[in-house]
Amino acid sequence: MFILKFMIAAVVAIALLPSVLYAQSAEQRGLEIAQAAEAYDRGFTDFTANMVMTLKNRAGKTSTRNIRIKTLEVEDDGDKSLSIFDEPADVKGTAMLTYSHGLEPDDQWLYLPALKKVKRISSRNKSGPFMGSTFAFEDLSSQEIEKYSYKFLREEACGDWQCFVIERIPEYKYSGYTRQVAWLDKEAYRLVKVEYYDRKKALLKTLVVSDFNQYLGHYWRPGKMDMVNHLTGKSTLLEWTEYQFQTGLTDRDFRSQSLKRVK
Amino acid sequence: MKWIALSVMLIAWPVLTPAQEFSGNIAVEALSFSQPGQFPDQMDDNLTLSFEPRWTGGWNDGDDSWSAEFFLRADNKDEGREHADIRELLWLRVDGDNEWRVGINTMFWGVTDTQHLVDVINQIDQVEGIDGEDKLGQQMIHLKRYQDWGVLDFLVLPGFRERTFPAAEGRLRPQLVVDTSATTYESSDEENHVDYAFRFSQTYGDLDLGVSLFKGTNRDPQLVPGLDSNGQNVLIPHYVQMTQVALDVLLIVEDWIWKLEMIHRDTDPSAYQALTGGFEYTFYGVFDSDINLGSLVEYSYDSRDEAERGVFDRELFVGARLALNDEQSSELLAGFVVDTNYGSQTFRLEGSRRLGDSWKATIEMQLFLDIDNNDPLAALAEDDYLLLELAKYF
Numbered sequence: 001m002f003i004l005k006f007m008i009a010a011v012v013a014i015a016l017l018p019s020v021l022y023a024q025s026a027e028q029r030g031l032e033i034a035q036a037a038e039a040y041d042r043g044f045t046d047f048t049a050n051m052v053m054t055l056k057n058r059a060g061k062t063s064t065r066n067i068r069i070k071t072l073e074v075e076d077d078g079d080k081s082l083s084i085f086d087e088p089a090d091v092k093g094t095a096m097l098t099y100s101h102g103l104e105p106d107d108q109w110l111y112l113p114a115l116k117k118v119k120r121i122s123s124r125n126k127s128g129p130f131m132g133s134t135f136a137f138e139d140l141s142s143q144e145i146e147k148y149s150y151k152f153l154r155e156e157a158c159g160d161w162q163c164f165v166i167e168r169i170p171e172y173k174y175s176g177y178t179r180q181v182a183w184l185d186k187e188a189y190r191l192v193k194v195e196y197y198d199r200k201k202a203l204l205k206t207l208v209v210s211d212f213n214q215y216l217g218h219y220w221r222p223g224k225m226d227m228v229n230h231l232t233g234k235s236t237l238l239e240w241t242e243y244q245f246q247t248g249l250t251d252r253d254f255r256s257q258s259l260k261r262v263k
Numbered sequence: 264m265k266w267i268a269l270s271v272m273l274i275a276w277p278v279l280t281p282a283q284e285f286s287g288n289i290a291v292e293a294l295s296f297s298q299p300g301q302f303p304d305q306m307d308d309n310l311t312l313s314f315e316p317r318w319t320g321g322w323n324d325g326d327d328s329w330s331a332e333f334f335l336r337a338d339n340k341d342e343g344r345e346h347a348d349i350r351e352l353l354w355l356r357v358d359g360d361n362e363w364r365v366g367i368n369t370m371f372w373g374v375t376d377t378q379h380l381v382d383v384i385n386q387i388d389q390v391e392g393i394d395g396e397d398k399l400g401q402q403m404i405h406l407k408r409y410q411d412w413g414v415l416d417f418l419v420l421p422g423f424r425e426r427t428f429p430a431a432e433g434r435l436r437p438q439l440v441v442d443t444s445a446t447t448y449e450s451s452d453e454e455n456h457v458d459y460a461f462r463f464s465q466t467y468g469d470l471d472l473g474v475s476l477f478k479g480t481n482r483d484p485q486l487v488p489g490l491d492s493n494g495q496n497v498l499i500p501h502y503v504q505m506t507q508v509a510l511d512v513l514l515i516v517e518d519w520i521w522k523l524e525m526i527h528r529d530t531d532p533s534a535y536q537a538l539t540g541g542f543e544y545t546f547y548g549v550f551d552s553d554i555n556l557g558s559l560v561e562y563s564y565d566s567r568d569e570a571e572r573g574v575f576d577r578e579l580f581v582g583a584r585l586a587l588n589d590e591q592s593s594e595l596l597a598g599f600v601v602d603t604n605y606g607s608q609t610f611r612l613e614g615s616r617r618l619g620d621s622w623k624a625t626i627e628m629q630l631f632l633d634i635d636n637n638d639p640l641a642a643l644a645e646d647d648y649l650l651l652e653l654a655k656y657f
Contacts, residue, residue, distance in 0.1 A: 055590055063590055063620055089621040089656030091592070092286050105515070107466065115396060117371035120471050120513050122520060122545065129553050132590035174547070252360070256466065257407065257414050261328070261355060261362070 030150030030166045037189035038145055044219050046072045046249040050242045055133050058233035063088070065131050072249050078102050079142040080254040084262055095259045098123070100142035103172050111259035118259050127176025133236040134205060134229040136176055139196075147172050153181065158192050161185040177204070190220050198231075205229050215245050287316040287332075288623075290654035297647040302438055304431040311338045317351075328355045332369075332400075336391070343430035344390040350400045362407040367400040372462065372475060374513040374522040375539040376582075377561045377600065378575040381475060381509040381524045384460060386424040386482050393435055393629070399424040413465035416475075420458040423480045425500065437642045441486060442497040448480070449503040449531060456480050456504075473511040481505040481530050483573070505530035519544050522561070537565040539575065543584070557584035559598060569604070574639050577604040582611075591617040605635035618653075625652040 024032075053065040066087040072080040078100025085094040093113035100106045106123035126138040148168035155164055163183040170177055178201050183193040190212055198204035211223025225238040252258075295308040314335045321328035332351035338344040353366035373381035379395050384403075391397035402422045408415045428441035450456045458479020465472055484500035491497045506529045514521040523540040541561030549556050559582040563575040582598020597612040610630040617623050627650040634644040 057590075087620070088617060089286070090288070090617055090623045090654070092656070105469070105517075107468075115371055116369050120374075120466075120515065120520075122515050122518070124518055124545070125547050125555065127548055128555065129588050132588060132592060176548070252409070255409065255414075257409075257464070258362075261357070 026152045027150060029152035030168075031145075033152065033164050033166055033184060033189070034145050034148070034150050034168075037184055037191075040189045041219060042073075044073055044216070045246045046070070047215075047219075047221075047243060047245045048247055048249070049221070049240050049244070052239045052241070053131065053133055053135075054237045054239070055131075056235045056237070065133075067131075070249060070253065072251070072254055074099075078106070078144050080251070081142065082254055082259075082262060095262050097254060097256055097259055098141070099254075100144070102144040102146045105173075106141070109256040109259060111262075116260065118256055120256075124174055126172070126174045134227045134232075134234050135236055135238070138170075138172075138175055138177075139207070139227070148180075155186070158183045158185065161187065161190075161192070163192065188220050190222075203230055213243070215243055219245065283320040285316070285318055286657065287314070288654045288656045289314045290652050292650060292652045294648060294650045296434055296645075297649075298645045300434055301642065301645045302431075302436075305434055305436075306340045306432050309338065309340050311336060311344070313337070315350075326357050328357075329353060330355070334388075341390070341430050341433035343428055343433050346388075346390065346427060348388065348399050350398075352400070360409040362405075364403065364405040364407070367402055368405065369398050369400055372473065372509075372511065373524050374471070374511050375524050375541065375561055376522075376543075376559060377541075377578065377580045378524075378539045378563050380526045380537055380539055381473070381511045383477050383482055383507060383509075384418065384420070386426055388427050390427040390429055390433070399427070413463050416460070416462040416464075418460040418462075420460065420479060421455070423454040423456060423458070423502070425454070425502075426482065426484055428500075434646045434648070435643055437486065437498055439488065439496055439498045442489075442491045442499055445489065445491065445497075446484075446500045446502065447487075448501070450480065454480075469515045471513040473509075475507075475509045475511075477505070477507040477509070479504065481528075503531040518547070533567060533571065535565065535567045535571075537563070537575075539563040541580070545584075553588040555584075555586045555588060557586075558582075559584060572639075576602075578602055593617075602635070602638060602640075605638040607634045607638045607640055608632040609634075609640070621656045623654045623656065625654070626650070627652075 048068070048070045051067045051069055053067065054062050056062045064087060065085070068084040068086065070082040074080055081098050083096045085091045095111040097109045098106050108121050108123045110119050110121050112119060127136050130137050130140055147170065149171055151167040153165040153167055155162060163185050166182050166184065168180040168182055176198065177196050178199060179197045181195040182191060184191055192209050194207040195203055196205040205227055207225060207227045209222045209225050212220045213223060214220050221240065221243050223240055226235060228235040290313045292311050292313065299307060315332065317332040319328065319330040330351050330353050333347065334350050335347045336344060349367050350369050351367060353364055353368050356363040369385050371382055372384065373379050385398035385401045387395050388397040388399050401420060401424060404419045406417045425443055425446055428443060429436040431440045448454065456479060458477070460475065460477045462473060462475040480502050481504065484502050486498040487501050489497060489499040507526055509524070509526045512523045520543045522542065523538065525538040527536050528534065539561055541559065543557050543559045545555055545557040547555050559580065561580040563578045565572045565576040579601045580598055582596060585595040587593040593616040595614040600609045610632055612628040614626045615623060630647045631640060631644050634640050
């Protein structure tokens, strides 16, 4: 009798197995989209670009920062990146080096030209504003898969494209967000929009990304990123120009002690 | 003569070389003391001008580059403070894992905020500030070599720069004026003594470590009472030789940054040890704002007998650093230094804020609150000051 019950249970379980396998959870589907997006962008090796940051306050008053970015892809770890400040003039020559490490704290150094000093800094300040802008440090940092848990929400049109809409919940410490909702286009996983929800779960900021161009016949990079803070009414527009890929950068170009001589 | 030579250089430099980058700042500084000076002739306030131009350029696909940075201070009242300096005049060659630097350079070693024990390559430009962070350019041949297991710095330092001191009109000086025209040296090579330095540094995860060695002329002079050419009582700088072994460590643990600098200095009249260590704990985004508030504690110790010790011998610093993280990058650092031996207390505040896109306002306040008569700071007891600087950057 017991054996019979067991056999029936086993048969039922085997019969149901395929549907269990196919009825993929929203979490799995969200993760797969994030993995596909990362896989699509893998292999860029390195890139450099110029970034003009225009900060606009509620009254419409603007100020600008010019920053040059160099990024090196690192296998099995977060990217290495270097930001060199050209404007405003009082911070000209300042350089920030980041070794990102996914869930582990990033290593970060700052070169201060006035003191001629390379200073190790804490990467703990993830939710703080970058250069007084509406972008937080975490918004501009390397986006490794393990930094979030994911959930597929829906598919919908996003401008001319069809998008996956996924929820991302930060898994790293000290995030200023409880969750993010991200729109990625179905064709090339371009991140076109992100909504950021603060610790009180209210919509804090919206990022709209546009003017994409394709490089090396594969990799897409945006020309514009506009981040609006709904709470303060401030916004920041990042305009990216002069993208160059596979420029021959190596680990040698991302050394804390070389910060003083970066150009 | 110095001024003429420098003016010619300033004009000729960009003409002779195809300058590719020009930057720098010009600043006006207003300085006001709250009380008359303790000593005759000392000024009560001052308005001065400084200019710091910088040129850089490169060739050979960036493997070779040059940089030049000058500093000029025009001061009508204190002729000790009116000075010009070449902070940098350097040729840099990058060759794989080797970097060669030949010329004049200014560098910074170390991690602590209140005292810079490890930082002995450059002479201090003391008339520019009592915090030891303004420095004179040093002649050097410097090889930096990167290894997987660390970075090695080898320095040969031909020639020595004397520390700058205020003249009779200047404040923040000893009772007797320092006469730099009569400087003496332990070494018979005097200011031409060739010094050597070496440093090993490496990052181990959250820890940055540096070990350094220095052999040569001690940048910190002994001030010996004597007579100047007019028979006046003055202090005469005497520079002795030293060998220094130093360690600097910085460790980041979440919201904490731990810092330590330690030295063993073998010099005349005695070998001694000194250290500065402490921490910085930061509260990020206080009161749900963008503001970061850091608390700093540092302690300094010096093993010498009381009579030989410097200012930072038994000092405890407790301070706060405020970063508004606003568009103007507004920052404020303030703190008390208490001498646990003499009980003397000083207060210091430094703040800055960008104005518009290319101006910056700086405030600095130094108060000597309760200075014991035996403290080396006694000569500065009446020198509470407020400094405002407005700088235009380009």
